[in-house]
Every structure is written in C-alpha cells, then in structure tokens.
Amino acid sequence: MIHDIQYIEGSITAPQGFRAAGVKARIKYDKKDLALIVSEVPAAAAGVFTTNAVKAAPVVLSKRHIAGGRAQAVVVNSGCANACTGEDGMAMALEMAREAAGHLKISPEDVVVASTGVIGDKLPMDRIKAGISEASQALSSPGGHDAALAIMTTDTVSKEALIQFEIGGRTVTIGGIAKGSGMIRPNMATMLAFVTTDAGITSELLQKALTYVTARTFNMVTVDGDTSTNDSLVILANGLAGHSPIKREDENFLVFRDALEKVCAALARMIARDGEGATKFIEVEVRNAPTFADAGAVAMAVANSNLVKTAVFGEDANWGRIICAAGYSGADLDPGRIDIFIGDEKMAENGAALNFSEERAKEILSREEVKITIDLHHGSEKATAWTCDFSFDYVKINASYRS
Structure with a gap:
C-alpha cells in the first residue's frame, strides 16, 4: 500500500541509513551553500543528466562515477556552476569527490558531484574543502532540510518530498530534494534533484524506473525554456528496508516505480510553482x-x-x-x-x-x-x-x- 505523499523536513534522510548536512561555505553569499548526502552502505545508483551539449564538469564526472551502478555519497555546491571551466573545472570536480571520500573513508568513484550557480566562474576550492570538512562532521538524520536549503540559488523555498509504502511486508521510504527556479526547461530532469530510498533494487532496474518516471515528471516541467549545463537527477537505493531485492519487472517493481513517480511529480510541481518571478x-x-x-x-x-x-x-x-x-x-x-x-x-x-x-x-x-x-x-x-x-x-x- 502506498500512503499519501508527505512534505516534511529531513525527507532526503528519512529512508533508513541516510544522513545529510548543509553548511555555509560562503562560496558566493552568506547562506547554506554546500550539501553532503551519505548512505551508511554502498547503494545502487542511477542518474539522468542534461542533454545540453555544453556539460558542466561535475556532470561529466558524475556520469562516469555512476556508470557502474553504484555510489555512496553526493556532494553539492551552489553559488558556482563549475561549467565552461576547462581542465581546471574537471580537476576541481574530482577534488571535491576526493575530499568528500577522504572524510567519509570511501572511494572517490563512489561520490557523485553536482554544482549550480553562475556559468564560467571557478570554484573557490579553499572554501569548498573547508565546507566539505564541516559538512562531514555535521552529518545527521535530521540534516536533510539543511541539505535542501544548501542547494538553492534563486529558489524562494526548499523543495522536499517523502513517501512510504510496503514491499514484502516491509516499510519502504523514498525521499527527495530538488532545486530549480529559473533556466528550467530540462530535456531530462530539473536543475538538480537527489532522491534516496532504502528499497532493495538492482541498478539496472533502478535506472529503468528513473528514466520512465523522469519522462512523466521532470521532463514535463518548464519555467523559461532553457536547459541548463548542470541538470542532474540522481537516486541512491541502499536496500536497508530489508525486503527481498527487486530483480525483475514484477509487481514490486511497479509499486516502487509508482511511488518514485509520486515523489518526482511532487518535486517537479514545486519547481514550476517557484518559477522566478512567478505569480501563478x-x-x-x-x-x-x-x-x-x-x-x-x-x-x-x-x-x-x-x-x-x-x-x-x-x-x-x-x-x-x-x-x-x-x-x-x-x-x-x-x-x-x-x-x-x-x-x-x-x-x-x-x-x-x-x-x-x-x-x-x-x-x-x-x-x-x-x-x-x-x-x-x-x-x-x-x-x-x-x-x-x-x-x-x-x-x-x-x-x-x-x-
């Protein structure tokens, strides 16, 4: 049974085994601008990224890192897109992954990196690294709301959604956060969205569900017709709900996919509602x-x-x-x-x-x-x-x- 969708703080950390933090790295403004989302164990991973031919360095790196279907952490900054920054940009994106991995004692290849903000500016790596260090120490179960705040740019409100349902008699949770207010006509996702779940599912089926859902949710939202260089949608599924893993497109897969669609649709609606300057x-x-x-x-x-x-x-x-x-x-x-x-x-x-x-x-x-x-x-x-x-x-x- 799928219960009604809920909008609560800490949504990204509501699934079992996830912690998060959002801190002030002062990348551009005096606000929370660096987020860290971590699973206690390696998780199946899937993603959908911008179709813009001009792709930011973190997009290129993250596509490479989740190609094997696994990840354990996501590090995100706002205030600077790290797009159109050449070889230096790639080096900085990799340094973000390595810095987070070092504090978390995991492999850099298990870290997804995302950035949002002004195109063409280079990341202030001293502030980024200090922020990652602070965030790694601040990780907590209630930290999801701070993470949602940290990924915002021109957003006026944070965007969070949560749903719970059952598979094999076990309660399964899917939580998500997103940011997006302008430069929104993604041909795939939102500007940035991150989803976590304690469901057990193969990375292949996770990608199949995410692609299906994206076409019906995030692909159906537009604010101004512009597709960003940084659009990224990533989901981590760590299996800690304890049900038998979903390994084929059976009834459990359809229940999971339906629940995922409800979360993503809720986030997509929030993005449209929060469009820059919107009155309706x-x-x-x-x-x-x-x-x-x-x-x-x-x-x-x-x-x-x-x-x-x-x-x-x-x-x-x-x-x-x-x-x-x-x-x-x-x-x-x-x-x-x-x-x-x-x-x-x-x-x-x-x-x-x-x-x-x-x-x-x-x-x-x-x-x-x-x-x-x-x-x-x-x-x-x-x-x-x-x-x-x-x-x-x-x-x-x-x-x-x-x-």
Missing part, C-alpha cells in the same frame, strides 16, 4: 492523444509558450495562443477535434470558438493556480505539464543574476 502556477493537461509522446509534445508546447504564459499573467483568456502552440508541437492531431478549457470554462469546441463568459474566465485566471485542459479527441493517452506565468519580476531577476 499553471497545469496543462492533454487528454485523448494517440500516444503519450503526442500528449507530452502538446502539453510542453503550450506550457513553454511565452505568449500563453504572459496571457495567464495578464489574466487574458486568449485560447488562440493555446491552440496555436498545440498546432506547432509536432504532435499527431486533428485541429477540427480539439476542445480547450481554462479551468472549467470551455473556450473552444472542435477547434472553433464558443461563446464563453469573459468575466468567469478572468476570475479563473486571477487565481494562484490555473489549469488548462486540451482534449484532442484523437486517442486515449494523456500527459500533464507544469509551468508558471511570466511576470515583470522574471526579467528583473535575470537582468541582474550575476550581481
């Missing part, structure tokens, strides 16, 4: 498409449309922008069958305008949460995307990001 959270649901890919393409085209996002900000029921985005999505659709709703107000039927209430539509668009529904009447598959509106503050935030 937008959910775009596409129904009755020929395939999941078609549904997803339409949902993301609408969610990623600046014209749709600005219309929602201005509380203008301009459904023409919605059907226009659906049309250029590349999905298999028949324009003459499309119905469009904003909230529960039907704007268009069979691809043509209806006489709807402008006053009712404006009232719906004035809410903090706005749902757009597009029924293609062209199949049975569905997908949901999450985004936010574009406000004046988005421009202000990104016009002075480096200062």
